[in-house]
Amino acid sequence: MGNPLYRDYEKLVEITIMGKKFQVPEKNICLRAFQYVSPETIPYGRFCWNQECQLCRVVYAMAGQEGAPPRPILACKVLVAEGMQIVELSDELKWNLSGVLKPAEPRPPLE
Numbered sequence: 001m002g003n004p005l006y007r008d009y010e011k012l013v014e015i016t017i018m019g020k021k022f023q024v025p026e027k028n029i030c031l032r033a034f035q036y037v038s039p040e041t042i043p044y045g046r047f048c049w050n051q052e053c054q055l056c057r058v059v060y061a062m063a064g065q066e067g068a069p070p071r072p073i074l075a076c077k078v079l080v081a082e083g084m085q086i087v088e089l090s091d092e093l094k095w096n097l098s099g100v101l102k103p104a105e106p107r108p109p110l111e
Contacts (some may be wrong), residue, residue, distance in 0.1 A: 003037055005027060005032065005035065006029050006036070007023040007025070007032075008027065008030060008095060009027050010024045010026070010068065011026055012024060012025060012026065013025075013026045013080060013081065013082040013083075013084075014083070015080055015081075015082075015084040015085070015086065016081060016084070016085040016086065017034075017037070017089070017097065017101065018086065018087070018097075018101050020087065020100075020101055021038045021064050022100075024036050024080055025036060025080075026080065026082075027079060027085060027099045028079065028080060029075065029076055029077065029078065029079055029080070030056075030058065030060075030073075030075035030076075030078055030079070030084075030086070031047060031049065031056050031075040031076045031098045032082055033036070033080045034072045034075065034093065034096070034097060037097070037100050038096065038097055038099060040099075041074075041096040041097070041099060042096050042097075042106055044096075045092055045093070045095075045096040046077065046084065047092070048076075050068055050076065051075050051076055054074065054090075055090055055092040055093075056074055056076050056090060056093060057073070057074060057089075057090040057093075058070050058072070058073060058074075058075050058076035058083060058086050058088060058089055058090065058093065058094070059071065059072050059073075059086070059087050059088035060073060060084055060086050061085045062081065062083055062084060062085065063083030063084075063085060064083060070087050070088070072088075075093070100105070
């Protein structure tokens with residue numbers, strides 16, 4: 001699609017992060033997908049992007065694989081996949097993604 005931050009992709013895939021659905025570019029690592037959904041915060045996180053810092057740990061499961069235990073991974077190492085369900089985030093990722101994961105503020109009633 002032409003953005004130098006992301007590997008070439010043809011479509012967006014749906015993943016779930018802590019119960020909230022997002023569309024992210026296929027063929028990209030999870031950490032880059034997190035940057036896609038929160039471009040204002042992920043670049044400023046303390047991530048090394050090369051597996052050394054361990055600050056991007058997540059736990060995930062795949063839709064359709066009921067009974068399989070959730071797996072811990074590093075978000076800088078694993079590619080996103082359609083149906084990926086991120087069920088736990090490291091503290092650093094929780095903080096960096098808090099803006100997109102928090103529930104929407106209720107709208108005041110119309111008068």
